[in-house]
Each structure stands twice: as C-alpha cells, then as structure tokens.
Amino acid sequence: MKLNNQHNSLLISLCLICLSCYSYAFVQQEITAKLTTTQTVFEAGEHITLEFELSAPSVVNLICHSAYGTTIVNPNYGLANVSFTLPENISTKKGILDFKLVLKGTSLYNGSISIIANTKNKTVLESYIGPPSISAGTHDYTMLVVVPTDSYDNPIANHTPVSIKHQFLDDQKEASIKTTDLIAWKTIHSDTKSGRILVSSTLNDVSSKEFSIEVFPAQPTNFTIDYQREHIYADGNQITTFTTSVIRDTYGNTISDGTLVNFIIKNQNNSSLKTQGMSINGVVTAYMLHPDHKATWEVTSQINGMATSNTIHINYKGVTEKLPVRFTNANRRISIGPLQSFMEQLIPDGAIVKLTITKNEQILETKLKTTANGMVSFDLEKGFYSPGTYSFIIEALGLTSIHSNIKL
C-alpha cells in the first residue's frame, strides 16, 4: 500500500513538471511590451502620448481608466513601436490614470500616470458666499467658498494660496488661504457696526466677482418715547403723535428700517389700546386719535420681546362741562347742543351722541347719532312711541344727562 502511494505521487510530480515545461515554452513565444515613455506626470490639457515597444508587431489597444470612466484607445499608426494619444476627454481631467495594454484580451502591460491641474492656462475662480445677510456683533458670520480650477475645470493643486479680501467701512483686510481638499474657504465675521461687507478673492492674477454681504444691526435696545399733540383736550378729533428716540442696537447701530414698534396704552379703565409704527432711520412714529372724553393714558412702547421704553403719562381734559338738551314739539323732538369745545367753538362734526330711551325701567332703544354743527336732534314719531311717560339718558363727550318722566 505504502509503495503504491509513493508511485502515485511520483507520477503526479512528473506530470506537473511536464506541464510547467510546456507552459514555459508557450510563454516564451508570447509578445512582450515595454513602456518607452518615461514621463509619468502630465499637466491637464497637455498632449499625452504613451509609447510602447512590442516584441513583435501586433494589434494592441490601450484601456484607460480614470475617475471619469473607462475607455479604449486605439493606437496611432506606427512601425515597430506603438504609440497611443490619449483623447482630450481623458487628458484634460486631473487625477490618476491607470492604463493597460491589451492584446486580444490579455494584458501586456499595466501602468499609471498622473495628470495634474494645468498651470499654464488662466485659472478660473468659482466662488460662493452665504448667507447674504448677517447681523452685527462679531458672533454671526458668513462664509466665502472659493473653488479655483484650471481652464479644464480641474481643481488646482492643494495648498495653492488664494487671496481673500474683504472691505468693511474703512477696514480692508486680506488673507491668504491655502486650498485644501479642492476648495479654499473663509468665514467672515461681522463687526459691531452694521453696513455692507464687500468680498472678493484673487488667485494668479485672476479675480472673482464682487460679493456683498449686508450686515444688519443686532437686537434693539431700550429706548425712550415722547408725544406731541395740538392741544390737551379730549375732543375726539385731533391726533396725538408718538415718537421714539433713535432706537439703536447693542453696538450703537440704528435698527433696520421697517422694524415694528408697538405702543401700548392703558387708560383709566385699565383697558388696553394699541397703535404701532415702523421705523425709519431708527425713529418710529405712531398715531392715536384723541379720546372723546376725559382720559388719562399710560403709554409704553416695546419691540416684541426685545426692547422696551419708558412709560409716559398723558392727560386729556374734557372739552366742556355742558350738555344742553331741549325738548320741543310736545317733547317729541330732543335737541342736543350746541355742543361746544374748549374755546366755546362748536365741536367738530362727528362727535357721538347716544340716546337711550327707557320706559318703566326697560330699555326700549338706543340711538346713536353724530353731531353736525354741534347739534343733534332725535325725533320720536307718534307711530313708534305711543303717548306715555319715558326716560331718556343722553351721553356725549363723556358727559351724561338723565331726563326722567318725560311725557309724550
């Protein structure tokens, strides 16, 4: 058994030797190739030709593989040596290019060259900035990203210095940023002032376009308010104007135009009135009609949740103490007036007069009329108010006049 086994292994080794001898003889007959081009680094856009020396003339192709894809290149016509010119769509792309010389599916030669960005042509700068508006106060920033490329859109070599400049007010700064991982970028922080930052970048005499960043003021700070009015009387007609001081942010910048400021007014009834205005050059103006009756206003202003003002108090004096009422036409016409204002002039048209008619302590009707030439009259038609005893409450300009037990 043992001997038998030995025989077997001998036989197998013999066969193997024969086989290897045969294959060696076969390889001996094969064509070999040698790269004769010595240059291994090319610039993008350069005319790249790879030459090979073949042991025997044969039809070979070059398979090129780069980051952009794989393609087969046919040889240029030559005699002993075969040469390949890489097509432009490959030779202009930066990166490592692997190639393989093949003969009927068998690879004869493997190799690679590297293509670097073109340095001879002009560089192109692609730049982006954002956000286009930031707020003042050093914490907010915008970012400029520059992608310098060669004329074939290849990112240029790492560590190429890009000069990034920005201007703000009197300040003009320049920084040299080296490209890393294809881009150069810089964050530009706002200053404490609001205004406009202009940014640009330069590389090899090539300049980007100008970018502008709007620096808006920061959060508003507290401010003061004041008021103007034509007179101190509650005539329900004139307008009181509220103004703020110039509202500034923490850093002394005037707040953005259009900022909404609320004026909250508390009157003696603890009721809340409200007016508002938008800022121009930091100043806000808001308007309020004079009350039509004696009133005290307590006015505060605020920018929602951010800033507030001092509180001011405004008193409005009643225009008159007199509310003349006359009953004519068998008490069926109630004339009120002439209502006079503070200088005994007639009250401007439109003052509201309210008449409440009651009978047996039940309100029958409430009539509202506005004055014309200081006068208002109510007619109580027979058809509607049958003869009887009525009570009338007349209210105007904050005054009340009660007339009970009037017979119609």
Place this chain on the structure above:
Amino acid sequence: MPIKTNKYLISALILGITLHGVSLFFTLETTYDALIHLCFAEHYASHWFEPWNYKWYTGFTVTGYPPLVHQSIALFSLIGGLKFGLFAVAFIAILLFITGVYRFSLLFTGDRKVAGYAAIAAVFSSSFVETLHVFGQLPSIIGISVLMHCLPEIYLWIITKKYKHLLAALSLLAVTITSHHVTPIFGMVFFIFPLLGMVLMDIARENVGSYKKVRFTLFLKTFFKHFKRILSFGINALALIIFCILPYWINTKNNPITQVPIPHGSRDNFIEVTSSGLVFFIIPWGILLFVFPYLFYRSYSKRYLFFGLSFSFLTLLGTGGTTPIPKLILGENAFNILTLDRFTLWASIMALPLFGEFLFRFIEGDLKEALQRKFGSVFHRLLGGFLVSGIIGLFIFSVNLSYFKPSQPQKINMLPILNFLNQDQHDHWRFLPLGFGDQMAWLSAQTNAMTVDGNYHSARRLPELTTRAVERLENSKFRGIEGLGSLQQFLSVPEKYHLKYVFSNDKFYDPILYFCGWQRLRQLENGIMVWEKLNVKPLASILPKDDIPLFQKLLWGIVPVSTLIIVFLLHFKRLWNRVLKISPLPKANYLNFSISYIKFNPQIISFSLGWIMLCLFFLGLGSYKFYIVNATQISPKNAIAAYYDALDFKEFERAYSYLNPKSHKTKDQYMLEIAVNDGLLSSYAKLDAIKTKLISQNDSIAKVTVNTFWITPLERIEKEYYHELYKLNNKWFITPSDYDLDLPPDQLFSVNTTKFYNHGRRRITSEQTHHEDVLKQPVLEVLSSKLIQFNNQYSIIGQLQNVDDVPADVVVNASLYNHSNNKLASYNVMHQMKHKLLPKEITSFRINFEGIAWQKNTDKGPKTFNPKEFTPASIKEIPATFDLQCAGNVANVDLYKSVALQDVTTTNETINGIVFNAGLQEVTIPQLLVSYYNENKQLIWVTHHFLPEGIRQQRKQFFSFELPNIIGLNVLKDTTENTFVNGLPNKALLEKIDVGTKYKSKNDDLIPVKGKGFSYLKIALNNYVGAPN
C-alpha cells in the same frame, strides 16, 4: 322625368349659411362649450396620438370624449389656426344639420316639397340655434345631423336588403359615434327603433294596401320576417359603438364617474326656476309649442306611431325636474349625470318633418283652404304673419340670448397672460384663472402652462374637486360654499399642486387670496390681476401620467378620421350625383309613402286655435306675475326688498328712488355717501337672503328690522338694519339712514413709511437666478406652539415672530402624528394669521385640519351658502405629537400697519371697540385677530373677525363681537420641540440669534376679561388694502 333641384332645400342652405354664418362669429366664442372643444382640438393638433393631457386637473385623458370633431378642428387648424378650424367645422355642422333634416323629412313624409319646408324650418329651429349659438355643442349637432343622414339608409336596408345601404348606414353611424357618444346610444332608442317600426309598418302596408288594414298580428309577422335584417343591423351597430370609441369605454370603465353630480339648469323645476324654464324649455321649443296639437295628432297616426311614442318620451324627459317622471324613468344616477336639454333638442328635431308638413299645408295646402273657407283669407294672412314673426322673433332672440343674459365675462385679451406665462419661466408652475368663464379653455389652448382647474368636469381626478358639485374653481363663487370651499383648499395648500400664479378677472376673489397669504404681483395690460404665492416649488420636469396601451392610442388616433374617409369614399359618387343631377337617381322606396294633403281635420283646427289661446293666456299670466312681483312699493316689505335688491346690484339710482323724497337727501348727496363706502360688505358681498320683520305699522309709518345675509368670499355675513318707512301717494318710501358725519382733523397730511423692493433677478438672463441674487430666507422664531382639542376638533395654535431685519411672508404647515409616528393630517394656516410680518412683528396663528369635504358621495352638502362651513379632517386616533414647518420669504408688499386700536370696552359676553386708520391707505377689509389667554397669560385659543366695512384714511370704524365660550378646551401638548423654520430646527436658530439683550416680554398688551374659559385677550389687526395707491 329628371328630378329638378329642390329649390326649397337650396333656399334653406343659402339662408342657413347666411343667417348663421353672419352671427356665428359673434356668438360661438362666447358659448359654453365651443372653447372647450377648441382646447381639445389644440391637444390633437399638437399630440395626435397621445391621449394624456397635462394642462388641466393635474393631468387628464382626452379619451373621455369622442374625438372626431376635435380632430377635425385640429386638422383644419393646420391650415388657418385653431379658430379657423372651429368655424370651419361649425359651418360644416350647419350644412350637415340642414341637409340632415331634409333627408330625415323626406324619409318621414316622402314628399320633397314638405321636406324642403322642413329644411327651411330647420334653419330657424330655435333649439338648433340655441345648441349652436348659446351652448356651442358642435359634437352634439354633428352627431344628430349625421344620424339623420343615416336613417334613410337604414330604412332602405331593411326594405331592400341591399348591402350597399347597410354599408352606408353603418359608415354614417360610425361617424355619429366618433363625434358624440350619447347621440348614438339614445339615437338607437329614440330614432332608430321608431324608424324600424315605421319600416315594418310600411312593408305591412304594401302587403295589404292600406294602413287601416295593418293589424298587430300582421305587424308581428312582418317583424319576424325581417328580423334577420334588423338583427344584422343591430349587431353591427352595437359592434361599431363599442369598437369605434373603444378607448372611451375602457376609460369609462376604469375611471367611472363617481363624482358628485354638478347641478344643471335642465334638471330644475321649470316652473320654480323660470330662467331654466326659459332656456331649457320655452326657447328650444319656440314656435313648435303653438303647434303641439298638430304634432301629436300627426305623430300618433298609425305609420308614425312609434315616432309618436318616442316623441312623447323625449318631450317628457326634456321637462327635467318639473315633474318627478323623468327621474323615475332614467333613474337617480343617469338623471344626475345627463343634461336633459338634449332630449328637448332631439324632440324638437323629430318634430321638424311634421312642422314642415304643417307649414306646407298652411302656406299652400289644405289647411290654408280650410282656414280661408272657415275664417276668411284675412284671418289666414294674420295667422301667417303671426307665425312668421314668431319664428323670426324667436330666432333673433335665441341667437342673441347671450346679449340679453350674458353667460360669460367680457372677452379677455389673452396675449398679456400668454406673455406673462412665457416670461421668466412662469410656466414652470401651475396657474389658476379666476372669473374667466369658459375662456379659460381658450387660454389653456394657447399656452403650455398647466392649471389645476379645467373645463371638462367629467375628467376631474382630484378628490378636492370630484367630491364637490363644482364645475370649475374658476367660477366657484357661483357654487356657494362648495365652490369657495374647494377654492380655499387649493389656495391654502398651493404647494401640493405647485400652484403659484392666479389670474384674477373678478375682484370678488381678492380678499380670499389675500387672507390665504397670496400677494398681488401686478396688473396686466388687459386688466387681469396676477397674484402669486411665495414658497411654492416648481413642477418636476417629468410628471406622472396614466398611460394606455399602444393599440388604444392607435385606435383613438386612426379610427375616427378613417370613418370620415370611408363615408366620403362610399358616398362620394352618390353625393356628386345627387347634387349635380347627372344621371337619374333611383327612386327611394320611402317616396312611395307620401300622402296627399286633401282634407285637413277641422277638429284639429279648432283644437289648435284653443291651444294657441291657452298658450297666449299663460304668456299673459306670466307677464302679469312678472309685473306684480316687480311692483316695488305696495308694501313696506316690498320696498325694503326692492331697496336691497338695488343695492345688491349696485343700481344706486334705483335705490335712491325708494328713499323718502321729503327727506331732503339729494341724489348727489346719496351717491356721494355710497361712493365713499368700501369694504367687505359694499364691495365683495352678494345678497343671499333677506328677512324683513315688521315691528310696527300704521297707515303712514312702518318700522322694520331687516336681517340681511350676505355672501362674501370670506364668510357669510349677517347684518341687521333698522328702517323707518313712510307712505306717500300709496307708495312706501324708506327714510334714509344717517351717514357718518365724522370730520378728519387734517385736510392734507403726510406720513413717512418704509417701503421695500426686491429686484428678483438682477441680471437680465434666461439662466437660472444667480445665487447671489437669492435673498436669505428671513429667520422666524416660533414662540409657542400647542396642540389643542376643542369641540372634538384638533387645532395647532401658537405664536411666531419675524426676528429678522427684513419683512417676511410666512407659510406655516402643521402635521399631526399618532403614537407610532404615522401622519394623521396635515394642513396650512389659512385666515388665522398675519401672513406678512414686519421685522420683529409677532402673529398668533391657528391651523385647523380641514378634510376634503363630502368625501363620501352619500354625504350631503348644506343647501345654503356658508363659507365658514368647515369639514374637519376625520382623525380617528388621538394625535400624540405634531410638527410645525414654517417658511419665511422676503415680502415687500401688503405691509400696511397704520391701524390703531382706539378704544376697547368689554362686557362678559361682548367686546366693543373702535379702530382708527392713521395712515395713507384705505383699508378695505380689516381683520381682527384675537388671541385668548388663560389666567397664567398663556395663549390657548385664536379666532378672527372680519369687519364688514372698510376704514378710510383718518377715520374710525366701530366693531363689536361676541366673546366665544371655550370652556372644555384642552391643551394636549405644549412644545416647540418639533418646530422647524426654513427647514432648520427652531432651537438651532435661536442659538444663533444674539439673545444677550433680550428682555422678557411682559405681555403688556393683554386686555383682562372675565371670559368663559379665558382671562385675557389680545387683539391684532391684519389689514387688506384693496386698492393700494
């Protein structure tokens, strides 16, 4: 004997082409349907074999309507444009109709002269005129005309069994089928079946010599004898109906019409809705109404018996909802889908041969003699004059119906809109026309831009549309709650449909657009206002479609036109011969059955005269009633009704005429008072209902309260007025109300304001906008957001602030999720927010989760209008969490904030106050946005109130509303955790904002109230300026 040219037919053709041709150019484009057919034609002209059309309803298939007419227009359009195609086909329709009636009448009466009279009658037939000049139903006309051409061939096939007739009949039928789908189906029942009956009757008569001898058994025998021929025709016809428009049937099966029926006037009760009665009964019948007795008498003679039955049925079905019978016959479903006016059209066409016969007998036949003998020739002449003037009068009236009762808005010059859509890639979004009428189809035909709306409602696919009886969004104001409800859904969530532009031709819709967050872009040269919505993404370049197999596309593209070619090939020789009379024509069998008109039945004469008297009596009665209803001042109620009617229609001079002449109010003064009024009520409202209650009245004075209900685009407003009326000379007059005498303090005043302008693209280039021209989205901060359960509905409320330095347009979308994070509902803020915020401005908001109304067909919509009516989304699970997506975009318009809250007084139930407009713009619709707070000053609820009247500059306006009862309101969740602004978490943004100077808001502006479920409230104002200056 060579047959002479029928001079009656020639006159009919000349008359028809001249009369209709002259008016066609003024009427056809303003009809309901013509432009829709034009739009379909445009589709075939540009995509002949592609049945999918993206332009309407987010895409629809044109296989929903038989294509022949559209394809013919498309073919003609290659010569001279779409409108040329339309008019060319319309002229062909006129020719086909007149010749069709001639051939049908010839078949019917067997008398060329009578048929000629019928052809002339056809020219003036008011139903034909209405169908063509008012409805613009070209396919319907062509369908029925070709069917009439087909009938003689069917007759001849049955009687002669010559295959050429069968072939001719089938080829013509194929043309009918491919022109209009409903015509052949009902044509089978109402035209072809009675025709078969008549043929059998004729054959039976030939056997026995006289109609009198034709008995039922004989008829039955004849029927069985010819059953094979009838059957072979029937089966072939059925096969044709199925084959010729196979894609149509497949589409109908795949997309059954499950939509809520759209109300149509032809289904109304004509006695109740007299306008429908006029349009769908009186006008189409026209002069035929007066000869009803003759028509019925003749059509029930033995030969025409089956036609008589069919005629009666058609007449009955055409009466719509006047009696319940049509609904019983057709069944609920068919009744609600079909428009019943077509039955009247067919009935009146079926009556034409007999009417021709009547005319012949009246003008030169036995009726003339009988009348002259009985009443003298003067009477006959008078009657003739009455008849002719009636025919001509009705013709003129129905051709120009749209002049008397305009059905469409004024013709819109589309060019500026087309230019707008082509500029700056505006056609990358969908658009929506409002108030365009059927002209929207013409707009669609001319542009590649798409709209969410459409004009062929059977093809609608979006459930938002199909679940409501809304024909088009474009005219939604005429569909009350359902219309405006649908519109609101589209306007609130336009992102879903990529809807960015609205072309508004009706300022009625302006408020709804504004309060849904849209903004005016500009007014085009043709007066159309363009509205746009920010934050809407453009359409993808590849859109989904329902594709159909290639064989269907080929069938649809090839078969219809082939039927036309086959008909031409088959009929060309005969047509040539018939027109030019080159060789004698074989005498058609039906010519043997003409009768000689010797003796007119005198009973019919007297009965007819009685009938005419009756008709005239009803006419008089109608006129009298019309007068009485319009006697405006015989009672206080009438006077009030008339006054408000005049106000509603803006006929202020008429309104003034109802005012007490002794009140010393001059017309000038009154007009001035009216002119200075603006607001929701005076500019955007339509009176819906009015209830007048007499408080007291004696001989000369009355006092009334009037409860008026106004439809506005935003809500239904109820407003109560008091009026005093006086009686003068037996007429009631209204005492004019006082007007506001308030005098502003300043004659001339100035206000400084900040205004904004956004360049958009700074470079004039068709490239994509450069990135540096794109503004940063304004930063918003969500101050609070809460999930609220109240009255079994879920809402999200909250407050947000524009913390940026530029004005922001704000879009807020909220979604509810269950415990396993499945989305339950999603919706946008509609009215309850200020959509435009100045820097640092705060707004409260509330999102209601609206479902698609009446999702189930069984759900019944309310009868009256109520835009506030709201269908909550059916949320079955309790929402566990929610997210809020807010987006800000730079706004530069609609930032008017100069309205002050001048005075507020509260009671436990109501809140009253005054608002004062201190600025330079007139506020058309002020909106009060009321936020409610609990005792800890935490926001718990938000409501809104529109003030019915506007506020002029430096003037005040009173308001008063009831405080709500929100006891039972439940705050389910109070978190800003899942809140995102411009796609970023709210929190992250906050960190970026410099909070160093931030002071805690003290909520100073809260008004303390003793409310039901709340302790404080806050009022904010949102102002719609209708006409910014």
